[in-house]
Every structure is written in structure tokens, then in C-alpha cells.
Amino acid sequence: MAEQLAQAVAERVVAIVMDAIDMDALIQRIDVDGVVNRVDVDKLIERVDVDKLVDRVDVEKLIERVDVQRIVERVDVKDVVDRIDIDALLEQTELGSIIARSTTGVASEVLDVIRAQGVGLDDFFARWVNRILRRPPESLPEGPPALVMTPARVPELTTGSG
Amino acid sequence: MTDPVTQGKPIEGRQGHYAGAVSRLVAFAADVGASWGLFTLGAAALDFSVQLASGGSFSLTGHPLASLLAVIVWEFFYFSYQWALSGKTIGMAVLGIRVVKTDGAPIGWSQAVARTITLPLSFLFLGLGFLGILVSRDRHALHDRLAGTAVVYSWDARAARLRWLAKQDPTAPSI
Numbered sequence: 001m002a003e004q005l006a007q008a009v010a011e012r013v014v015a016i017v018m019d020a021i022d023m024d025a026l027i028q029r030i031d032v033d034g035v036v037n038r039v040d041v042d043k044l045i046e047r048v049d050v051d052k053l054v055d056r057v058d059v060e061k062l063i064e065r066v067d068v069q070r071i072v073e074r075v076d077v078k079d080v081v082d083r084i085d086i087d088a089l090l091e092q093t094e095l096g097s098i099i100a101r102s103t104t105g106v107a108s109e110v111l112d113v114i115r116a117q118g119v120g121l122d123d124f125f126a127r128w129v130n131r132i133l134r135r136p137p138e139s140l141p142e143g144p145p146a147l148v149m150t151p152a153r154v155p156e157l158t159t160g161s162g
Numbered sequence: 163m164t165d166p167v168t169q170g171k172p173i174e175g176r177q178g179h180y181a182g183a184v185s186r187l188v189a190f191a192a193d194v195g196a197s198w199g200l201f202t203l204g205a206a207a208l209d210f211s212v213q214l215a216s217g218g219s220f221s222l223t224g225h226p227l228a229s230l231l232a233v234i235v236w237e238f239f240y241f242s243y244q245w246a247l248s249g250k251t252i253g254m255a256v257l258g259i260r261v262v263k264t265d266g267a268p269i270g271w272s273q274a275v276a277r278t279i280t281l282p283l284s285f286l287f288l289g290l291g292f293l294g295i296l297v298s299r300d301r302h303a304l305h306d307r308l309a310g311t312a313v314v315y316s317w318d319a320r321a322a323r324l325r326w327l328a329k330q331d332p333t334a335p336s337i
Contacts, residue, residue, distance in 0.1 A: 086324065112322040115185075115258040119315070122182020129296050140299050143314050146266030147178030 258317025
């Protein structure tokens with residue numbers, strides 16, 4: 001009987017105390033960083049059953065919610081391509097032989113050389129004309145705006161080691 | 163070993179840049195040769211057809227005025243049709259250059275025709291109209307300015323380099 005009374009009193013007291021406490025003020029006084037620092041995250045993770053967690057995730061639904069187009073738009077493809085070491089790629093994969101098999105021919109090689117020589121001579125004459133006219137090459141437009149408009153100058157690959 | 167395609171120079175990434183005088187001159191020379199060769203072939207085919215149909219012979223050499231007219235019409239067709247169709251002639255395709263509007267957009271029939279009609283003007287006064295390719299800031303010849311066009315590199319040097327690198331691969335089968 002006394003025990004039941006004590007229980008009832010305790011419940012009532014706790015309820016009154018809880019009502020009286022300003023929870024916001026209490027939370028503000030808690031040092032969250034201190035609490036977090038005391039948590040052993042590794043131990044916590046060890047206790048988590050990741051497989052069970054993953055099983056509960058609806059991947060299909062998750063993928064449907066991802067805006068792939070938006071992600072792709074944010075990728076700087078030019079930067080990605082520039083970071084690829086083409087020489088190493090060709091050395092390590094069969095890509096070289098595939099390209100050789102599909103595109104290399106005497107005609108295309110001759111064309112490449114003719115064009116490269118043409119560009120080389122274009123540059124030679126342009127350099128001399130710029131020198132005579134005393135105008136800095138960087139002040140000249142590289143091409144029509146729609147074709148050369150790039151946010152930043154992409155470093156050009158130099159070729160051949162001599 | 164030096165890359166024979168690029169001669170060790172950084173020419174990759176030139177697509178869309180204004181083409182220089184040498185590439186354009188060589189392309190034009192190639193076009194003169196190609197158009198003349200095709201014209202001669204066409205004239206011979208016409209002669210042969212007339213011979214087959216009537217038993218007689220037909221040659222343009224005996225008709226200077228008709229020859230001149232035929233050459234003018236043919237050259238007009240040769241350049242304007244190819245420029246309107248793809249922005250490049252046979253010679254330009256060989257040299258990896260093409261004609262675009264001044265803003266870089268592909269040209270249409272109006273620009274192609276205007277460029278073909280104004281091209282002879284650049285030959286006046288010892289080809290003074292072509293000097294702009296060398297000295298103007300945007301490498302425009304006189305007929306480019308009149309027609310509102312520009313000539314740019316369309317050659318993919320990166321692909322050429324890939325082909326050259328592929329050839330260096332000793333495991334690649336010989337073609």
C-alpha cells in the first residue's frame with residue numbers, strides 16, 4: 001500500500017518537475033561537442049548491423065529520386081578528360097591496338113602530317129606578322145566566340161619528347 | 163621520338179580557331195586542281211555521250227565563250243554547293259578547315275552563295291583581298307568580310323595523336 005502511494009507520489013512529482021523545466025534552456029546549456037567527443041563512434045558502428053540496414057533501403061526508389069541530369073551538368077568533362085593520361089592508358093590497355101586496327105591507315109597518316117605541317121606554317125607566318133606589326137599574340141581573338149568560348153584556358157598537351 | 167604529326171608543338175585543341183594563310187592557300191590550290199579535274203572529266207563525259215547519241219563530236223575548246231561560261235557556272239556550283247552542304251570543299255576537307263559564320267555557327271545557302279560571288283573580288287589588285295588573312299586580327303579575307311564568314315580549323319589533332327600513339331604500340335597488329 002505504502003509502495004503504491006510512493007509510486008504515485010513519485011510519478012506526480014516527476015510530472016510537476018518536468019513541466020517546470022524549460023527544455024530549450026536546458027538544451028542550450030548542454031555541451032553537445034563534449035558529449036559527441038565522448039562517444040566512441042567506432043564502437044557504435046561495430047554494433048550496427050549494416051547488412052540489415054542496407055536491406056531496408058529501397059535502392060530503386062533512391063535512384064528514382066536522384067536527378068542524374070543535374071549531376072552530369074555539374075561534372076567538368078573537359079577537366080576529367082584532361083586528367084586522363086592517354087599515353088599510360090594506351091600502354092596498359094588494348095585500346096591502342098583497337099584504334100590502330102580501326103583507324104590507322106596510310107591515307108589518314110598522310111592527311112595528319114599534311115595538316116600538322118599546315119598548322120605549323122600558319123603559326124610561323126602569324127608569328128612573324130605579329131612581330132612586324134608589334135602586336136602581342138595573346139591580344140588576338142583565337143576564333144569565333146561560339147567555338148572558342150571556354151571559361152578557363154585549358155592547358156594544351158605538348159607532344160613528343162624528342 | 164618526336165611525334166611526326168605534331169612535330170612536338172602544342173597544336174591540340176585548335177578546333178574552332180581561325181585558320182592561317184598557308185592552310186587556306188593550300189586548300190584553295192587543291193580545290194582549283196580538284197574542280198578543274200572534275201570539269202575536264204565532265205566535259206569528256208559530255209563529249210562521249212554526244213558521240214554515243216549522235217555519232218558526232220562535241221568539244222568546248224571550239225567555243226571559247228561557252229567554255230568560259232561553263233567554267234564560271236561550274237566553279238560557282240563547286241564552291242557554293244559544298245560550302246552550303248558541309249562548310250568545306252574537297253581541299254578544305256583535306257587540310258582540316260571549314261567555313262563558318264563570324265559567330266561560329268554553320269553557314270547556310272545565303273552565306274555560301276555570297277562567299278562564292280565575292281571570292282573573285284579578293285583576287286583584284288594582285289590578290290590584295292587575301293592579305294587580310296595574314297594581317298587582320300581575325301584572319302578575315304575580303305570575301306570573308308563581305309559574306310560574313312570565317313575559316314576555322316576543324317581538324318581533330320587529338321584523334322591524330324591517338325592514332326600516332328596507337329602506331330607506337332608494338333603489340334598492335336600491322337594493317
